[in-house]
Amino acid sequence: MQLTRVDQQKQEAETEILRKIAYQVGVDAETVTAQQAYQGVAWTVRERLIDAFNKTQAYWREKDPKFIYYLSAEFLMGRTLTNAVNNLGLEGEFGEAIRKLGYSLEELQSQEQNASLGNGGLGRLAACFLDSIATLSLPGWGYGIRYRYGMFRQGLENGFQSESPDTWLTNGNPWEIPRRDLAYKIGFYGSVQDGKWQPAEQVYAVAYDNPIPGYGTKTVGNLRLFDCQPMSEFKLASFNEGKYSEATEDKRKAEDISAVLYPNDATEYGRELRLKQQIFFVSAAMQDTLARFKKTHKDMKELPSKACFQMNDTHPTIGVAELMRLLIDQEGLQWEAAWDITTKTLAFTNHTVMPEALEKWPVAVIGKLLPRHMEIIEKIDSIWIESLRKKVTAQVGSQSPKNALEKVAGAVKGALEEKTADPVEAALAKYSIITENPWEKGVKLVNMAFMATIGSKSTNGVAAIHSEIIKETIFKDFYELSPEKFQNKTNGVTPRRWLAYCNPGLSKLITETLGSNEWIAKTDQLAGLRKFSDDKAFQKKWRSIKLENKQRLADLIKSRVGISVPTNALYDVQIKRIHEYKRQHLNMFSVVNRYLNIKAASPEERKKMVPRVVVIGGKAASAYVMAKKMIKLVTAVGEVVNKDPDVGDLLKVVFLPDYNVSLAEVIVPGAEVSQHISTAGTEASGTSNMKFQMNGCLIIGTMDGANIEIAQESGKENMFVFGVDAKDIGRLREERKNFKVEDPRWNKIMQFLTSSTFEAGLFQDLVDNVNDMSKANDWFLLGNDFSDYLRAQDEIDALYKDQDAWTKRSILYTAGSGFFSSDRCIDQYAKEIWDVKPCEVPSS
Numbered sequence: 001m002q003l004t005r006v007d008q009q010k011q012e013a014e015t016e017i018l019r020k021i022a023y024q025v026g027v028d029a030e031t032v033t034a035q036q037a038y039q040g041v042a043w044t045v046r047e048r049l050i051d052a053f054n055k056t057q058a059y060w061r062e063k064d065p066k067f068i069y070y071l072s073a074e075f076l077m078g079r080t081l082t083n084a085v086n087n088l089g090l091e092g093e094f095g096e097a098i099r100k101l102g103y104s105l106e107e108l109q110s111q112e113q114n115a116s117l118g119n120g121g122l123g124r125l126a127a128c129f130l131d132s133i134a135t136l137s138l139p140g141w142g143y144g145i146r147y148r149y150g151m152f153r154q155g156l157e158n159g160f161q162s163e164s165p166d167t168w169l170t171n172g173n174p175w176e177i178p179r180r181d182l183a184y185k186i187g188f189y190g191s192v193q194d195g196k197w198q199p200a201e202q203v204y205a206v207a208y209d210n211p212i213p214g215y216g217t218k219t220v221g222n223l224r225l226f227d228c229q230p231m232s233e234f235k236l237a238s239f240n241e242g243k244y245s246e247a248t249e250d251k252r253k254a255e256d257i258s259a260v261l262y263p264n265d266a267t268e269y270g271r272e273l274r275l276k277q278q279i280f281f282v283s284a285a286m287q288d289t290l291a292r293f294k295k296t297h298k299d300m301k302e303l304p305s306k307a308c309f310q311m312n313d314t315h316p317t318i319g320v321a322e323l324m325r326l327l328i329d330q331e332g333l334q335w336e337a338a339w340d341i342t343t344k345t346l347a348f349t350n351h352t353v354m355p356e357a358l359e360k361w362p363v364a365v366i367g368k369l370l371p372r373h374m375e376i377i378e379k380i381d382s383i384w385i386e387s388l389r390k391k392v393t394a395q396v397g398s399q400s401p402k403n404a405l406e407k408v409a410g411a412v413k414g415a416l417e418e419k420t421a422d423p424v425e426a427a428l429a430k431y432s433i434i435t436e437n438p439w440e441k442g443v444k445l446v447n448m449a450f451m452a453t454i455g456s457k458s459t460n461g462v463a464a465i466h467s468e469i470i471k472e473t474i475f476k477d478f479y480e481l482s483p484e485k486f487q488n489k490t491n492g493v494t495p496r497r498w499l500a501y502c503n504p505g506l507s508k509l510i511t512e513t514l515g516s517n518e519w520i521a522k523t524d525q526l527a528g529l530r531k532f533s534d535d536k537a538f539q540k541k542w543r544s545i546k547l548e549n550k551q552r553l554a555d556l557i558k559s560r561v562g563i564s565v566p567t568n569a570l571y572d573v574q575i576k577r578i579h580e581y582k583r584q585h586l587n588m589f590s591v592v593n594r595y596l597n598i599k600a601a602s603p604e605e606r607k608k609m610v611p612r613v614v615v616i617g618g619k620a621a622s623a624y625v626m627a628k629k630m631i632k633l634v635t636a637v638g639e640v641v642n643k644d645p646d647v648g649d650l651l652k653v654v655f656l657p658d659y660n661v662s663l664a665e666v667i668v669p670g671a672e673v674s675q676h677i678s679t680a681g682t683e684a685s686g687t688s689n690m691k692f693q694m695n696g697c698l699i700i701g702t703m704d705g706a707n708i709e710i711a712q713e714s715g716k717e718n719m720f721v722f723g724v725d726a727k728d729i730g731r732l733r734e735e736r737k738n739f740k741v742e743d744p745r746w747n748k749i750m751q752f753l754t755s756s757t758f759e760a761g762l763f764q765d766l767v768d769n770v771n772d773m774s775k776a777n778d779w780f781l782l783g784n785d786f787s788d789y790l791r792a793q794d795e796i797d798a799l800y801k802d803q804d805a806w807t808k809r810s811i812l813y814t815a816g817s818g819f820f821s822s823d824r825c826i827d828q829y830a831k832e833i834w835d836v837k838p839c840e841v842p843s844s
């Protein structure tokens, strides 16, 4: 009997997997554990991936297109198996072979460690971007660090966060290709003589390639991560002298550099090791790029037509000085030529306006670790300031301060208003890369964001409102000088991982309804669901899929924290880093209010209440005391509520520990309402809001970040919007000292949290921060937004009682989510910043 092509492929896949299990894993197929089966399958998929990867990279070498290099200290990839199998279109071939081993793809997937080389949104965005770059067949690579330990694992001890190392590489990593022969020297310390740097220490950056499969294309891109290794493994002479620890000292010191991800989100951490990490991967990436470029090009002036480096926040911005150094010291270019190339090759994205996150390195720290870079930065600054001097002098000198005010740029205006002795110098100082530390007299700092803007062809924000805010605040003076450099690129997320693969039930229904699965690559087609939003039969199917996903989430909750939650309750989630600006404590205030309401209600009244399951997940930076207290607030309130017999199934409060990408892949499809409740003007974009929207989860949120655009696309009337406006924040903060929350529910909550229900004093500081204006000022304005937030919460309950109306909205969310695909976002970057065009291997 003749086998069909498909059967043949299935058989081949099975044979390959069995060979891998036998010879790579070294076990008998009859007795494989889930982990061994995972390894066998993963190493087989790896070969398919590498085949396509090699073809893509060879084709790109031949065609020599312009490349985008995405420089990021973080890539939060999560797990790879399902994504690779699906993007490569291997489900058919591999599914049966996996079942024959006695497992499902999902079971094997759960054996994989998450690659958590990122903190939160910024790192996950980088991962979504790689998926879209490959999907659009854009020639592009990511560059970063192969941290041996990623984001710490979070546990709970007595309801407080505990931290343990993320040992993600213990079972090996089938998804990477070590390139031990590809290593770049990175120097530190030492001195500069006549513009020549003699580093006192050197290490190697060793490349590891991680192939990135595109969807619906043969293109497989690359994430190249660097591991740090010493120049010499072992000092035999020291060993022979009996100095054992000295013998391996260099190795230890080098390995420290790529050892661990800094676990801070939206906060800077001004330690020398972090700067070492930054120069380490940026220098390696730039040396790597230049080496490839030079194989086919002689003239460095062609670099901007062949390469663009996108700097993901300030973390890679030492790259401005590094590219200058490489062009001048290594390639022998003159300053002007090097500057021209640099400013045409670099681009910069800002991701936050939180002042504590804007990296400013002390001149002394850069000067010691990277003396040549510091020289270059000083020269960039002085040339820059000189170029402005004439302009500023003309503006300040030509007219009396009074009538100058309307016409001149912000820096000059500011200097004139401040009535400084020398307004010219004062105005120039506002543009300077090197500034005085306002809290430490005499200490000079390098403002990395300023250097990045000056050294780049473009600066962009990550949502419409955020891109406006940066033009009015942190980059005001720079915007007024070169408005054409400033852009918006509203974030997006990959519809593959965040809808098609994490929500197979909904995905199938969408495909059946729209008549094809084209929407996975062309998410605009999701708008076609709009016309079914009132269709009762369709609504019913939509709801039953949600119920299955809720069951999955309930099972996860049960297995992780042992709490049984009912599936007929409204699933309300808030998953994101724990931060005061994200206001998980405001969420908890509303939970306490709900609890007190239940307690005060009669049995009859209780019957009318909508049961709720409140799920909160997220990690707190290890040094962020208040964020850690906020986690304790969730667990402590949860303990009281969950065991109270008066409450029963009307309210459950769950803190899910160790939130990461794969947890999100279960939580997002199972959620019915999701909270995005940052103080207006503080969340640059948010990206989980987009994932919830895609999965038909309703949003309660402030008019902040991408919420605003989500409301535009899915209908503001369909979102539970509350809170003050970003434009009023400054004034409200000033008025805060005399502000009192008039709502009696607020006081009851504050009393409850400081009552004997909890350990004495446990939440006093948290309460004082938002409630005692003699001690604090409620910087994130919980008091101002409180009553409106509870009103929006009531609306949620009311709508949930009308399941058809609720489901209609849910459908409209998904239908309106097309814009938030990272494919749309990357297409805009490619056309409006990078000038990079698709280059796909032709079908042979």
Ligand code: B1N
Pocket: 119, 121, 122, 125, 264, 265, 266, 267, 268, 313, 351, 352, 357, 462, 491, 683, 684, 685, 686, 687, 705
């Ligand atoms: O970047 C995301 C946005 O969607 C979020 O709104 C924003 O908060 C996030 C220093 C950061 N901004 N800044 C950081 C991360 C690590 C670190 O060490 C800052 N993360 C964001 C994607 O645009």
